[in-house]
Amino acid sequence: MCKIISKYSKTGYLKYISHLDVLRFIQRSIKRAGINAKYSEGFNPQMKTSFGFPLSLGTESIGEYFEVELNEPIEPELFIKKMNSVMPKEMQILKASISDNPDSIMKRCRYAQYLINIETDADVDELNNYFKEMLDVGVVYFRQRKKKNKVISKEINTKEMLKYLNAEKTKENNIRIEALFITEETGSMRVDELLKLIEDKGFAFDYYSITKIDALDEEMKPLL
Known part of the structure; x- marks a missing residue:
């Protein structure tokens, strides 16, 4: 038995599908790719997978994670190739590695790194x-x-929920915000809440886009 941790993207039209649909989609992709996943025992066996924190609808990401337990070892490169052959370009496996960490992905994830673009003067x-x-x-x-x-x-209180914030003007009427949110299993600040605070303070904007860049551990390093 082995466990694979994977980093994947969620972009394009797939940014509008729910977290539960993502779970089902990836589990179906594992089956379609012919990967020998491990299942729980009992009357209704479930594939042994674990995922990171849910991503808000409408948010793109190049830093989502899941783990799957397998009945037999597989090279990470082969796992990536098999999975990407059955998944759309809007959701691709970016990295994969053998994992021996007993903690869940949610427990390991301490920070979420975002890039937010707002159209504003x-x-x-x-x-x-x-x-x-x-x-x-x-x-x-x-x-x-x-x-x-x-x-x-x-x-x-934002002081307890945010680790880093910085705004940079990239071009006329456009500001890029780099944000590092503290993530907790008991609950975290949402990006839309940050945007509302910005707007309520008088910083009006006409358009925004949100991209999650990565999930970081307690040492502020990517999980993979």
Whole structure:
């Protein structure tokens, strides 16, 4: 038995499919590729796979991860070749390696690295000053959700959720934001929440795009 960890992309029209659909899609791809995956025992056997944190709908990524347990060893290069032969160009295996780490991908993932492009004529220095406030002092906001016909509010401080923020003007009316979010199994700040804070502060923008670059471990290194 062996375990393979893979880094994959999710781009184009596939950025609009849900996390659950991604799980099913990759498991079906493993079957179609003829890879001998390990299954759980019992009445309803399930393929032994694990995935990283869900990606928000509409967000592209070149840094998603999954692991699969196999009944027999396979060279990572062959695994990549077989998987990519049955997967669309919008979702491809970028890297793969034998894994002996007992922790889940979610447990290993401590940071999520994003690149955000916004179409705006905002002053980049003023935006970076606001980012400094978010990181050093903290900006508090409330996340609301419904539970049993009740609205529950959770107070969130950006200082506890963000590790790095920087804005850079790339061309006229366009600013690129590099962001490093702290990820926790109990919950993390979302990119759309960051964008709302930016907009509420008076930095209006007409268009934005979000790309997740990678998932990083506690040493701020990519998982693969």
